[in-house]
Amino acid sequence: MDWNDKVQVRNYHRAYRAKKRIPRLIEADKKRKLLYNSLWNLPPVELAYIAGLLDGEGCITIVKGHHRRLHPNWSPEYALHISISNQFVPALEYLKSATGLGSIQRDRGKNFKWLISCQQAAEFLKVIKPHLLIKAKQADVAIKFQSLLTVRYHQPLTNAQKLERANLKLDIMKLNHS
Numbered sequence: 001m002d003w004n005d006k007v008q009v010r011n012y013h014r015a016y017r018a019k020k021r022i023p024r025l026i027e028a029d030k031k032r033k034l035l036y037n038s039l040w041n042l043p044p045v046e047l048a049y050i051a052g053l054l055d056g057e058g059c060i061t062i063v064k065g066h067h068r069r070l071h072p073n074w075s076p077e078y079a080l081h082i083s084i085s086n087q088f089v090p091a092l093e094y095l096k097s098a099t100g101l102g103s104i105q106r107d108r109g110k111n112f113k114w115l116i117s118c119q120q121a122a123e124f125l126k127v128i129k130p131h132l133l134i135k136a137k138q139a140d141v142a143i144k145f146q147s148l149l150t151v152r153y154h155q156p157l158t159n160a161q162k163l164e165r166a167n168l169k170l171d172i173m174k175l176n177h178s
Helices: 003-040 043-057 089-099 118-131 136-148 159-176
Strands: 058-065 077-086 104-105 112-117
Touching: 003 089, 003 112, 003 118, 043 058, 043 077, 043 089, 043 104, 043 118, 058 136, 058 159, 077 089, 077 159, 089 104, 089 112, 112 118, 118 136, 136 159
Parallel strands: none
Antiparallel strands: 058 077, 077 112, 104 112
16 A cells, blocks of 8 residues: 555545534534523523522632643633532432533532533523522623633733733632632
């Protein structure tokens, strides 16, 4: 088999894998739209219950990533996270099924937590924000933070962008500890 044949075989396999991947991506997009529609169409009573869980047992935070420090154009990566911890797993399973978002993970000891992040977290906050009492200010900061994020295509952040993200992280930390 010469070099040309190897290239043709490689291109065939790439095309075959891409052809298999496209229907999965379309299916995932359909599921995502259904999930967002189900979240937006929840009755107000359920939204209030979910907001109560977030107010009482939840945490809205911005985390800072550190995994690209060796890259020459390194910028710190920030991500919005929402978690609700509870020992009663059916409550967390209800959250996951009602909203269609997040995952349930084992936390410390007997606790479990329902976790969502980034754009899903911002969408979730936009829906339940009118029902939040205690964490309404954190929700405002988190929604503002997520709206600042754009796709950069490997462009480094400007100093102003870095400072603004760091300030929003500090703001949410102060609100969480007050």
